[in-house]
Amino acid sequence: MNKLIVEALTKDAFSPFGEVIELDGARGMLVNAGTALSFRDLARVDVGDEGGRTSINFLRASPQAMPLRISALECHPLGSQAFLPLGDLPFMIVVAAPGPFDQKTLRAFVTRGRQGVNYRKGVWHHALICLGAGSEFIVIDRAGEGLNFTEVTLDQSLLVEHSGTP
Amino acid sequence: MNKLIVEALTKDAFSPFGEVIELDGARGMLVNAGTALSFRDLARVDVGDEGGRTSINFLRASPQAMPLRISALECHPLGSQAFLPLGDLPFMIVVAAPGPFDQKTLRAFVTRGRQGVNYRKGVWHHALICLGAGSEFIVIDRAGEGLNFTEVTLDQSLLVEHSGTP
Numbered sequence: 597m598n599k600l601i602v603e604a605l606t607k608d609a610f611s612p613f614g615e616v617i618e619l620d621g622a623r624g625m626l627v628n629a630g631t632a633l634s635f636r637d638l639a640r641v642d643v644g645d646e647g648g649r650t651s652i653n654f655l656r657a658s659p660q661a662m663p664l665r666i667s668a669l670e671c672h673p674l675g676s677q678a679f680l681p682l683g684d685l686p687f688m689i690v691v692a693a694p695g696p697f698d699q700k701t702l703r704a705f706v707t708r709g710r711q712g713v714n715y716r717k718g719v720w721h722h723a724l725i726c727l728g729a730g731s732e733f734i735v736i737d738r739a740g741e742g743l744n745f746t747e748v749t750l751d752q753s754l755l756v757e758h759s760g761t762p
Numbered sequence: 763m764n765k766l767i768v769e770a771l772t773k774d775a776f777s778p779f780g781e782v783i784e785l786d787g788a789r790g791m792l793v794n795a796g797t798a799l800s801f802r803d804l805a806r807v808d809v810g811d812e813g814g815r816t817s818i819n820f821l822r823a824s825p826q827a828m829p830l831r832i833s834a835l836e837c838h839p840l841g842s843q844a845f846l847p848l849g850d851l852p853f854m855i856v857v858a859a860p861g862p863f864d865q866k867t868l869r870a871f872v873t874r875g876r877q878g879v880n881y882r883k884g885v886w887h888h889a890l891i892c893l894g895a896g897s898e899f900i901v902i903d904r905a906g907e908g909l910n911f912t913e914v915t916l917d918q919s920l921l922v923e924h925s926g927t928p
Contacts, residue, residue, distance in 0.1 A: 619820060622820075624822075628889035633823075634901075635820040637818070637819065638819060638820060639818045643816070650807035651807070652880075653804060655793075655799070656790075657794070680900055682849075683848075
């Protein structure tokens with residue numbers, strides 16, 4: 597069974613798939629008479645133009661046993677999907693390029709500190725993989741009419757393992 | 763100087779102004795092969811229909827000294843604005859009915875546990891009031907062309923004070 601190398605999650609490495617949501621490198625602005633620091637527009641929400649609307653959701657995910665066997669991925673062809681962790685526990689992300697599924701484009705990432713991700717519309721991804729402890733996320737995605745879920749089964753399963761440092 | 767009574771934040775009490783975002787009473791659904799619990803559509807994001815788009819933002823707010831003097835409110839006439847706390851520290855919300863500002867419609871609320879709020883489009887509100895410790899929030903609102911900020915000064919300042927239990 598093939599093994600997928602786990603990379604550190606950085607904006608550059610993740611750019612083919614969407615955005616890393618993080619404050620490192622973001623520019624804060626003082627607001628509310630100087631009592632608050634605001635970081636705006638951390639990700640591009642895309643709900644398409646066919647009756648989509650933005651949905652605010654909450655997800656509580658259980659930890660996954662490692663190594664994990666990856667045998668299927670999903671995608672949302674009508675909109676983006678952002679995962680914003682409420683804490684700073686690491687989690688893993690497995691993605692593949694949008695369009696006709698190509699197993700050669702598969703990549704795995706692990707977060708460090710408080711990092712979230714925003715999958716661009718149509719990006720193939722595995723369900724979030726929490727490590728060690730469960731985690732809670734705010735999820736921002738598309739709701740509305742239309743089929744916004746597709747699944748693909750891998751020809752050959754893959755193993756991913758979190759070794760502590762990517 | 764008049765004093766504003768601080769009420770407990772509940773869905774019913776807050777309904778003239780928007781939605782309370784909380785899991786109490788929300789219906790979770792098992793997803794991701796049973797490894798995660800998902801609560802969908804916790805608030806209605808409204809970005810209008812004139813070139814608005816959803817913006818994902820982050821806010822780090824300092825604590826405010828009590829009692830606090832309220833002398834101005836703001837509103838966003840083009841879209842809703844949701845505040846989702848990353849923790850469960852209480853914070854205060856001061857709001858007034860949308861439309862021409864009417865000081866008689868002013869209400870103050872304090873959160874309990876992990877509660878967020880979504881201001882409906884055009885609802886007058888004070889900047890978030892954090893208590894004791896600062897808090898961090900994910901803010902979901904509207905970005906795009908158009909003036910989405912109006913401010914009003916109160917004829918007479920008001921005092922709000924958090925007494926520990928609303």
